[in-house]
Each structure stands twice: as structure tokens, then as C-alpha cells.
Amino acid sequence: xxxxxxPSSPYLLLSITMVLWGSAFSSSKSVVEHVPHTVAALLRFGxxxxxxxxVVALFGKxxxxxxxxxxxxxxxxxxxxxxxGVFAYNGFFFWGLSLAPSLDAGxxxxxxxxxxxxxxxxxxxxxxxxxxxxxxxxxxxxGAAIFFLGAGGSAHGSPTRLAGDALFLLSAVCWAAYTxxxxxxxxxxxxxxxxxxxxxxxxxLLGVVAAPDLPDVDWGGLPSAVWLNAAYLALGAAAVANxxxxxxxxxxxxxxxxxxxxxxxxxxxxxxxxFLGETFGTVQTVGALVLLTxxxxxxxxxxLARRKGTALVPEKAGEGRRxxxxxxxxxxxxxx
Numbered sequence: 555x556x557x558x559x560x561p562s563s564p565y566l567l568l569s570i571t572m573v574l575w576g577s578a579f580s581s582s583k584s585v586v587e588h589v590p591h592t593v594a595a596l597l598r599f600g601x602x603x604x605x606x607x608x609v610v611a612l613f614g615k616x617x618x619x620x621x622x623x624x625x626x627x628x629x630x631x632x633x634x635x636x637x638x639g640v641f642a643y644n645g646f647f648f649w650g651l652s653l654a655p656s657l658d659a660g661x662x663x664x665x666x667x668x669x670x671x672x673x674x675x676x677x678x679x680x681x682x683x684x685x686x687x688x689x690x691x692x693x694x695x696x697g698a699a700i701f702f703l704g705a706g707g708s709a710h711g712s713p714t715r716l717a718g719d720a721l722f723l724l725s726a727v728c729w730a731a732y733t734x735x736x737x738x739x740x741x742x743x744x745x746x747x748x749x750x751x752x753x754x755x756x757x758x759l760l761g762v763v764a765a766p767d768l769p770d771v772d773w774g775g776l777p778s779a780v781w782l783n784a785a786y787l788a789l790g791a792a793a794v795a796n797x798x799x800x801x802x803x804x805x806x807x808x809x810x811x812x813x814x815x816x817x818x819x820x821x822x823x824x825x826x827x828x829f830l831g832e833t834f835g836t837v838q839t840v841g842a843l844v845l846l847t848x849x850x851x852x853x854x855x856x857x858l859a860r861r862k863g864t865a866l867v868p869e870k871a872g873e874g875r876r877x878x879x880x881x882x883x884x885x886x887x888x889x890x
Contacts, residue, residue: 564801568798576660578790579657580825582594582791583651584783588780589771590770591648591649591652592648592760594648596760598784598788599757599788600761601789603750603754608799609746610747620675624751625743627742628743629849631738632743633751639732641756641759642717646722649870650721651723656830657833662719665842665849666730667730669849670843671734672690676688686851690849692887697858698843701841701842703836739800740804745804749797814827816850
């Protein structure tokens, strides 16, 4: 049912997404240094909304699997998801960038998001708890605490940086919720239109919040690099990345998709150090390593446990695929 090889492999699409997102942290920081954080968020997702609307108008039928109409309830679910995954997430994210380095965002958001996703799935008993997974979650939370301690008390830390990191944590909460809502949002709607509705809803609210700050921006005096970064964020890191992410979630599910987030800190750290000259303190470095270790253990162990528990013998594999297909179809009918 899920293709894992070839140009449309969901894991290839998710990998491209993570590269785009990983580079977006430092790119966003460079924009926030020249405009208010509310305006930076609007530039990113206002531009993304326009780009996605153009894609839907020109190629929507082909990219959307031949669908021309979207059930109102499905469109409404996608718009509500955008309030959490676009508006709230980016409101906290860009606000945090105005207070703390992009390196912090690139650790806390992509690493805490899988931890929070796994924690929710365990608390709701949608996934199995195990000693290894609980230990991983414990390590992840302990690493986050050490990281926050370093943000406020190390030689590289400050109360302002600590406040920014707290906002990044709120962004991680929003993204975990956005990921968990993915399968329900995608029931009865193709990923292109789901991404478009979510982005437009979030961009509209971001515009309302940014409106008071727009007159204060010296638009003519902005460096060309700001416009180039804003275009990259809107087209690559928002429009294309979010579309590929929803396609990946539709193919492999939120838990597996969240595992790919662990590649983001690597890309972000390289970009932050090379392009912005940002650094971690010793305490934050230790916290980041503990956090990443715990998150990988918690998320990866859950993934391996599911594979072991749901493995199909060869003669029953075809029946398993048919059952899975019927389940997806029933879910779409239920939510459409």
C-alpha cells in the first residue's frame, strides 16, 4: 500500500522536507533581525498561501488525484489544523527567534515534537508502553530540562534566551498536535488542498496579528538578502515543505513521520554555525545530546515494536494490505 522506493517514496519526500525545514531556522532568524517577528511570520506564510493558491488553480486537479471539489467539513478541518500548525506554531516560533538563537529552535522544536507525539500516543493508549520507551521519554524530558538550565544560566545563556526557548517549546507542542491531527485532516481531502486550506487560514490570522507592525517597517530599506530569504521561506520551507510533509504523513502515519524530525537539528546546526556564527554553551550541548538520545530511543523503540507486533507472514500479506485499504476507505467515508 505504501511505496518506499522511487521518486515518490514517502521517506524521500519527508527527507527533502527536513532539509528545507532545517535550513529554515537560520533563514528565518536573518529575516527577524530586520523586521518584527509578526511581520516575518506573515511574509513566510502569506507568501506560501499565495503560492499554494496559484498551484491549486493551475494544477489542482492533476496533483489532487483528479478531485475538483472538497467537502466543506474536510476543508473546515484543514483550516482548523492551520490555526494550530501555522498560526500558533509560527506565532510562537518567530517570537522566540526574536529572543533566542536559531540553534535553540532547531533543537527544541524538531526533537521535542516527536517526544510529545510519542507521549500523547502512550497516554491515550494508541501505542504500547515499554520500559525502553518510557526510559527514552524520561531522558528526553531530562535533556530538555538541562537544555533550559543552560539557556538561562550558562555563559552563553540569558533570561531573554530562556524566554525564547520557552516559546520554542510551545511551538513544539503545536507541531505535535498538527502532526497527530494529520490523518483525520486528510480524510476526504487530498494533501495539496489540505495544505492550502491550513496555510491560508493560518496566514490570515498571522496577517491580523502583524497588521499593527506593518507601517513601522522600512520596506524600501530592507536588504535584498531579506527578500531572498523571505521568498525561500515562503516557497521552499513553507509551501513545498508542508505539502511534502502532509503527503508523507498520509503515506506512513504521524509516528513514523515524526521520526524524520531528528535530521532537522543536524541541518540546522550546520546552517546556524556557518551562516550566523551561533554557538551552544556546554550545558546546552549536554542537554541537547541527552534530549536527542532520549527522543530517538522513545520514538524508534515504538516504531520497532509496532513492526514486530504487526508483522505479517508472506501468505497473509495480501490480506493485510486489503484490510488496511478498507480501513483507510472507511475512515475517509466517516470523516467526509
